[in-house]
Amino acid sequence: MANEEFSTYLDTSDEWIRSHTGIGFRHIAEPTTATSDLAVEAARKVLSKAGLPPEEVDLVLVATATGDFLGFPSVACIVQDRIGAKKAAAMDVGAGCTGFIYALETARCFVLSGGARNVLVIGAETLSRITNWQDRNTCVLFGDGAGAALVSADGSGTNRGIISSVLRADGSGAELLSRPEGGTRFPFTDRVVDPVATYLKMDGRQVYNFAVKVVSEGIVNIMETNHLCINDIAWIVPHQANVRIIEAAAKRSKLPIEKFFMNIEEYANTSAASIPIALSEMSEKGLLKSGDLVVTFGFGAGLTYGGNLIRW
Ligand code: ACO
Numbered sequence: 001m002a003n004e005e006f007s008t009y010l011d012t013s014d015e016w017i018r019s020h021t022g023i024g025f026r027h028i029a030e031p032t033t034a035t036s037d038l039a040v041e042a043a044r045k046v047l048s049k050a051g052l053p054p055e056e057v058d059l060v061l062v063a064t065a066t067g068d069f070l071g072f073p074s075v076a077c078i079v080q081d082r083i084g085a086k087k088a089a090a091m092d093v094g095a096g097c098t099g100f101i102y103a104l105e106t107a108r109c110f111v112l113s114g115g116a117r118n119v120l121v122i123g124a125e126t127l128s129r130i131t132n133w134q135d136r137n138t139c140v141l142f143g144d145g146a147g148a149a150l151v152s153a154d155g156s157g158t159n160r161g162i163i164s165s166v167l168r169a170d171g172s173g174a175e176l177l178s179r180p181e182g183g184t185r186f187p188f189t190d191r192v193v194d195p196v197a198t199y200l201k202m203d204g205r206q207v208y209n210f211a212v213k214v215v216s217e218g219i220v221n222i223m224e225t226n227h228l229c230i231n232d233i234a235w236i237v238p239h240q241a242n243v244r245i246i247e248a249a250a251k252r253s254k255l256p257i258e259k260f261f262m263n264i265e266e267y268a269n270t271s272a273a274s275i276p277i278a279l280s281e282m283s284e285k286g287l288l289k290s291g292d293l294v295v296t297f298g299f300g301a302g303l304t305y306g307g308n309l310i311r312w
Contacts, residue, residue, distance in 0.1 A: 001025060001026050001027070001028050001143075002014070002024065002025050003017045003018065003023065003024060003025070003140065006136070006139070006140055010134070010136045010139075011136065012136045012140060017140045020242075020244065021140070021141060021242045021243060021244065021264070021268075022242065022243025022244065022262070022264050022265055023140065023141065023242075023243075023264055023265060023268045023269075024265040024266065025143075025265065025266050025267070025268070026142065026143030026144070026267060026268035027143050027144055027145055027267060028128045028143065028144055029126045029128060029144040033126065034068040034126060035062075035064055035066050035067060035068055035075050035124050035125060035126045035146075036062075036068050036075045036078040036079055036082070036124070038124045038125075038126065038144065038145065038146035038273075039062055039064075039075055039078075039079050039122045039124035039146050039148070040078075040079050040082045040083060041146065042122055042124065042146040042147055042148035042276070043060075043079055043083050043120055043122055043148050044083060045148065046120070046148040046149060046150050047083070047120070047150065050150045050152075052118060052150060052152075054083045054084040054085045054086070054088075055084065055085070055086050055087060056087075056117070056118050057083075057085040057087070057088045057118050057119070057120045058087065058088055058089070058110075058115075058116035058117055058118050058119065059088055059089045059090070059091075059107070059110055059115075059116045059118075059119045059120070060076045060079055060080045060083075060085055060088050060089070060090040060091075060119075060120045060122070061076060061090075061091060061092075061093055061103040061106060061107060061119060061120065061121050061122065062074065062075040062076040062079060062090075062091075062092050062093070062103075062122045062123075062124060063092070063093045063094075063095065063099025063100045063102065063103040063121070063122065063123045063124075063272035064092055064093075064094075064099065064123070064124050064125055064271075064272055065094065065096055065097075065099065065125065065127075065130075065271055065272060065300075065301060066125045066126050066127055066129060066130055066271070067092060070182065070183075074090060074091055074092040075092055075124065076090035076091050076092050076122075077090045079120075079122065085120070088120070089116075093106060093272075095169075095272075095300070095301075095302060095304045096177065096271065096272070096300030096301030096302050096303075096304050097239050097241065097269070097271045097272060097274065097298050097299060097300025097301065097304075098167075098239070098272075098298040098299060098300050098302070098304040098305055098306050099123060099271070099272030099298075099300075100121070100123035100147075100272045100273070100274075100275045100276055100296075100298065101165065101167070101275065101296055101297075101298045101306045101307060101308055102167055102304070102306065103121045103122075103123070103272075104121055104149065104151065104162055104165065104296075104308050104310075105162065105165035105167055105306075105308060106119075107119035107121050107151035107162075108151060108161070108162040108165065111151055111152065111153045117152060117153050118150060118151075118152045118153075119150070119151045119152070120148065120149075120150055121148065121149045121150070121151055121276075122146060122147070122148040122149075122276070123146065123147050123148075123270075123271075123272040123273040123274070123275065123276045123277075124145075124146035124147075124272070124273055125144060125145065125146070125270050125271045125272055125273045126144045127142040127143065127144060127200070127269075127270065127271055128142070128143070128144050130179060130198070130199055130200050131199060131200055132196055132199035132200065132201075135199075137202070137204055138200055138201070138202055138204070140268075141241075141242075141268060141269050142200070142268055142269050142270070142271070143267050143268035143269065143270050144270065144273075145267055145270040145273040145274075145277050146273050146276075146277075147273050147275070147276025147277040147278075147279065147280050148276060149276060149279070159311060160290070160291075160311050160312065161310065161311060162308050162309070162310050163226065163293075163308075163309045163310065163311055164222070164225065164226060164308075164309050165306060165307065165308045165309070166218060166221060166222055166225070166306050166307055167304075167306040168214070168218075168304070168305050168306055169302050169303065169304045169305075170210075170302070170303045170304075170305075171302060171303070173206070173207075173210060173302070173303035174302065174303070175203075176202065176203045176206050176207050176210070176303065177200075177201075177202045177203070177207055177300065177301040177302075177303070178200075178201055178301065179197075179198055179199065179200055179201065180197045180198075180201055181194070181197035181198050182197075182198040207303075208242070208244075208245060210299065210303060211241065211242075211245045211249070211299045212245055212248045212249050212252060213252075214299050214305040215238060215245065215246070215249035215253075215297055215299060215305075216248075216249040216250075216252040216253035217253070218297050218305060218306070218307055219236060219249070219253060219255065219295055219297050219307065220253050220255075222295055222297075222307050222309050223295070226309055228293065228309075230255055230256065230259065232293055233259060233293050233294070233295055234288070234289070234292035234293055234294060234312075235259060235260075235261050235282065235287070235288070235292065235294045235295075236255070236259050236260045236261070236294075236295045236296075236297065237260075237261050237275055237278050237279060237282070237294060237295070237296045237297075238260055238261075238262075238296075238297050238298070239269075239274050239275060239297065239298035239299060239300065240262065240263060240264040240267065240268075240269060240270070240274040240275075240277075240278060241264070241269045241274075241299075241300075242264070242269070243262060243264055243265075246260050246262060261278055261282055261287070263277070263278055263281055271300065272300075274298075275296050275298060279294075279296075288312045289312065290312060291311060291312065292311070292312040293309065293310070293311055293312075294309075294310045294311075294312055295307055295308070295309055295310075296308045296310065
């Protein structure tokens with residue numbers, strides 16, 4: 001869906017959206033497609049690429065803020081059944097847009113502890129379902145999508161995979177990005193007063209300030225903790241929320257903007273799916289070489305933030 005479609009019914013323009021966010025398009029799922037449908041497709045692709053039979057998956061993790069159902073069952077259980085991962089445990093990871101980063105670290109800990117050999121990690125969202133399409137402050141920002149990774153104990157001694165992660169939260173900002181009603185605080189009743197209150201609501205300016213601070217400090221923190229400098233890093237893959245956030249964070253941390261991968265123009269903000277979609281696209285375009293060090297960094301609802309250091 002191109003930006004121009006919004007100007008047919010809202011007071012906005014392609015020029016405003018591009019200049020304030022860097023977004024040109026977003027992909028919107030068919031009305032009959034739910035988050036698990038996108039997740040299943042991503043899961044099948046990654047298993048086929050890795051040549052791993054679904055029976056050998058020990059754990060399915062789905063990072064999402066837009067489950068098929070409210071609360072339960074999890075998207076992960078639906079995926080587990082549909083792909084035939086008969087021996088797998090399954091659970092969702094709810095950390096907003098930082099979900100994939102949290103899920104990768106969860107997978108790493110399961111593998112390191114010996115609790116699992118193969119963990120399927122998926123980021124999948126249909127944000128179009130919880131977007132208020134009449135609110136120009138938010139509806140132009142989001143899109144639908146999914147991406148997946150397989151985290152395995154391959155024992156080949158190649159030292160590839162997730163080297164370390166930093167995961168953080170600041171729940172004092174919980175109300176800055178939320179779906180105010182429909183949960184147990186303000187449950188649905190047979191007299192739901194305001195359906196709009198079940199949609200995503202955001203204080204964009206406050207989230208912007210938070211994001212610039214945590215992204216700029218967090219990436220430097222990951223490099224320092226691992227005794228690395230920017231020349232050691234092939235790519236920084238930030239959560240694709242807004243080009244201006246990424247540019248401001250790069251400037252503040254004095255990191256070269258060329259190191260930051262961005263594909264937000266095509267997909268907009270796909271929340272927990274944005275980093276796996278970015279990694280997948282980079283891989284397909286041949287931008288990632290075996291042995292490259294990659295830093296991911298995300299932020300989002302919760303508020304949550306964090307990043308992974310990955311050897312590709
Ligand atoms: N078209 C035209 N005008 C708009 C639009 C639009 N789509 N959206 C907002 N405006 C207007 C506002 O109404 C406001 O008008 P006013 O001054 O008359 O009230 C004006 O633009 C300026 O509003 P600001 O909020 O100051 O605009 P800003 O330059 O800060 O950009 C934005 C807004 C893009 C939302 C920015 O604050 C931002 O990127 N915030 C972070 C959002 C984000 O990344 N969220 C997701 C993170 S977590 C997750 O991924 C779920």
